[in-house]
Amino acid sequence: MLHDSIDTTLVPTFPPEVLDEVKREGVLREFQPGEPLFTEGQHDYDFFVVLSGEVRVTRRLGSEDQVLAVHRPGAFTGEISLLSGGPAIATGRAVGETRVLQVKAEAFRRMVAECTPLARFVLQTLVTRRQDAEAQIRQQEKLAALGRMAAGLMHELNNPASAARRSAEQLREECLEAQHRALAHDERLSAPQREVLAELMRDLQSATPLQPLDALAQSDLEDGLLGWLESHGMANAFSRATTLGTAGVDLPHLEVLGATLEGEALEVGLTWLEKTLLLTQLTDVMDASTQRICSLIAAVRQYTYMDRDWLQEVDVHAGLEATLAMFAHRLRGGVTVTRDYDGHVPKLWAHGSELNQVWTNLIENALDAMKDQGNLRVSTRLCGDEVHVELSDDGPGVPEELQARVFEPFFTTKALGKGTGLGLDIALRIVERRLGGRIRLQSRPGDTCFRVELPLKPELPH
Template sequence: MGTRLVCDPDELRTLFLFEKLDDEQLAWLCRDGRVEEFEPGLVYREGDPATCFYVLLDGEVVLTKRSGGEEIELVRTSHRGSYAGAWTAYMGDRGDQNYTGSFHVTQPSRFFVLDAGTFSRMMQEWFPMALHLLEGIFFGNRNANEIIGQRERLLALGSLSAGLTHELNNPAAAAVRATSSLRDRVAGMRHKLKMIAHGKFDPASLESLVQLQEEAATQVAKAPDLTPLEAADREDELGEWLSGHGIANGWDIAPTFVQAGFDIDWLEKVAATLEGAETSVFEGAIRWLNYTVETELLMNEITDSTARISKLVNAAKQYSQMDRAPFQVVDIHELLGSTLVMLARKIGDGITVVKEFDRTLPPVPCYAAELNQVWTNLIDNAVAAMDGHGTLTVRTYRENDCVAVEICDTGPGVPEDLRHRIFEPFFTTKPVGEGTGLGLDISFRIVANKHGGDIRVESVPGDTRFIVRLPLKNEAAQAVTDTDTGGE
């Protein structure tokens, strides 16, 4: 609270805000308002309830706003009639009624001051038409911006959802196919078991056969990775062995045994166990073991498919930060990983993804969902620059008191004369209709304004790097809001 002084209607008349008011209105202002003098220092702080409307009579004022934990100077003026404070009070609870910046004076300064309620009443009584016009412009612009913003977010979400649906469809379809095949194999196993049960097996041979079945099931999990050439050679060997032992269509069975990691030595064990058995009984036992192997392989396929589905769902949840607080402390690699999963289809098979993660990095305090938007924009730009072919490298490391994230591509690079413009709003190098020019601008504001970090670009043909630095100590970021500066 400053020192209260005498209010002079004639002085108010010299201000551009009040120059058209009549004597009665000026007297009303002096009666319901006041003149105060403030010493150098803070008049009001950003985020506090907006209780007063200030008009500068003489002196100098500075308006600041928090950004990345620092006070950024927006306006410095000694112009008489400059105003700030609760200028949106007339909108009541339909507008933000907190100060959207901090207000300082640099020398002894005088202000005409109206309480927020008085200012609101004055606007409603004196300027009803102007008030409606202001409200229409204010809410119309805000609604238009919200609609455009929502549409852009929905378009981005639609693109990601289409990719996610495609990614989910593949393992889901594989699981359905494997389940159907598994049902057939289990039915075949029951049939062959019935044949074996009526065969001429002594208890010891039957017990050995069951033991071989257990070994077969266990062996599937330990099957070696063979090259196509190695697999073909082994299939030929096993096919010849099966045909030589009277197994009809043994060439059809051989690939399954090879896939499970079996060789002729294992088949010889089976033959030794069933030595002396009729050919039909031996063939039934071989096919029973084949069904066992196929069943295990199909169950592994189902397990892999459902695990892939679960991974995709978890990645989508991590990417969207569903049910999580906006500001949190997270492992940056979880965010990068979920973004790569969500963009897998857009990245495509022609681009090799290399992850060089420093897993010793500490967690980062951040707005996780918004950082995912940054990674999406940078990776999307990198993929577009490579036109479907190249190497995308995502690298993390520590740089002083920051975590650094590099998104690197092997595209043609950003020309030197354009590098200073790439973070400008609406600037894009993409063809008309393919880019809004807002991706890097939004990314920069998220990193700089909300996290106190920075983005820089280093580029030569074949090696372009967007480097994001995020402070490891960033308590101030949690207090940053997205309020507008209004008419201050």
Template structure:
């Protein structure tokens, strides 16, 4: 970068709106402590570099830009003398990161008044102590307010998730409790029937065969638990067949036994084997004893499924919250998406069809998984609300050059064109009063763009709305921030 220095002119500084109220002594101090530098067309400084200087345009044209993902997006272009940029927050000291918040370049040869960051900070503190205190209060107060609002948004999301998780956990827990109570009754009945069978010396010879049939029934019930469920028509036909067989042999309440036997995958061939082993006189007692055995196995399957479901939900909650994980790590995005969808299953509801179009071959990426889960939560919640809880939600992952793409697509009415530019603004919401804070997309934007150096875009037509999250495959060269949503989307001066 070719930079030429030249003498500073007090009259030229006085002509600038920024300095027009300063005294002669103050203008002379500026000329003595700072200087004039001329730049050829090209970069002056880059976003993220240490903020070492305060720049005031004297002549030329400048362009200010912000990094969005892999692209530099122009946010301002001006030739107005007196506009300033650079280290204008130096007076805040180490309470904020002293880096350039945007990139600055010139399009034509340009001249600047340049003052070092430490001299600018000293000037502000010495000349405008009251103004500095007020600016500190304004800046730091606004940041603290934003952090408090962000925490509130997270708590609201956590409350919603907690309610859904409680509901999801209650169902399998209640099922396990009911099954345990029924299991106790069936075991007691099985002991009674076995005692009756063993009490008759004439039946003792058949007990060995019955025990063998019992083991086979248990094995079949275990297989049935993992087999594809029968359809309603086929189930009804098989129950009719088994019930008719039982009635033909004079057994009362055959329909109740038929439902249990069919659920366990047992048919009339198995019943014939029981009849052959016991004989007509002992058939009723033997079948009722075996029915208790089969019911016991089915109830244990139900308890196992319920407890497995609880364990799965607890695992999803742990994955979602990342309570036992490092804040910054290399992660599988699909694990995060699966845990979020599982956590939100109750809120999504049965009327929304969820389609996963995952490219499982995608590599793991460096990220803040807890915060990405918050992004997924916000985007899924918005999609479900937009569809009025009925429709199709498609979550897709795919490679996108040097980024990983995560897309959330819903079949809702779409986002009107006139408000698409505003959806990422803080406090902007289309939800009824009391149902939305207007911060979900703003927080998501800052997590994806500011925190992960990625990109978040919206595409929408009626029946097809897509939020597209692009995340870099590799870590940024600089250390990531520790708080992804503590700083607002800062605009250059």
């Protein structure tokens, strides 16, 4: 019989009578990191109860290994094939040094035949595990459907968006050329006056783009331009000042024009300059708008990992940025996003679209908690052979008595009708069962942090 130190603190999910039976029948075993407890296709392997460490269960699909489950202290594994009588459908390996109670296959089958407390407990747990597996399959199907829908939509949007952007660039060049041809044939201006206008336009085009002025500085600039235009008797002074100021024209530029152009020539020259700058501004808006569409298309492609293999090297930072782009409509209001990315974080092996679904659920929860008003902090760290990603918000926090339940299916702290209670459950399934990682929660009023701990590469069979 095993030492009495093995109690409900090590296996808290086991009822006392079940624990007594396991202690009576089980043998204490220790497995080294990567050592298999059972392998896919193996017959007559044993039943295991995890006391410390982790057991990662994987199944070979083609050239990849899919993580089916991660069993931590208090969980058991090895029961499915023992009950079905067939070979093992997956491989179970120790993650780190792992201690287990090993119950021989013959003893386990005898307990099932006698319907002992352990057998009844295992069968009840199997029902829950089957429901979990079905939920996981449904989630994978939803992600696959999202990928197919996104692929079709992005294909339809990408071609016209790219064409519109090319057209905007060409339109800008054609407008400038047409304006310069018109200036060259304008007999109301002398050759030196036309050259001054053309030179000013070239200077504005070739100038290094400056940082946008703040609202006060921009207003001061436009007020100065307005005063100059009014003092020289120019019509539509207000709208002209706005157009000229937005294009980077300042008082020294106008002084150069005023020294060369007078009276009607100044009016003609300013009209030409205003219309030329207005055309370039409109084409710039078109170019920026189509560029935004192209950026969103790229973000959706990154978010859904369209046309990628099932398991791929994933850039965590690119995935986080793609997910944040999906929430741009909620972030641009009263949410301040602070990024603290570790530049030493390498790519990790994962399911890209599923990992982005984790970021989606965590970010959406943070925004809901803050009611789209507050601070969202996103940070990454390389910790040994793992990447740790933290998503923090300064919302009201999760009450301490509810923190242990937040990952339960259908449990939600949101108002009635505002949440399904599945977001964190889905995130937990993806991180633990598909990626072999962990999610941890720390929360107090004004500081709630979810930390996702991901291995750089799942431990695969040797």
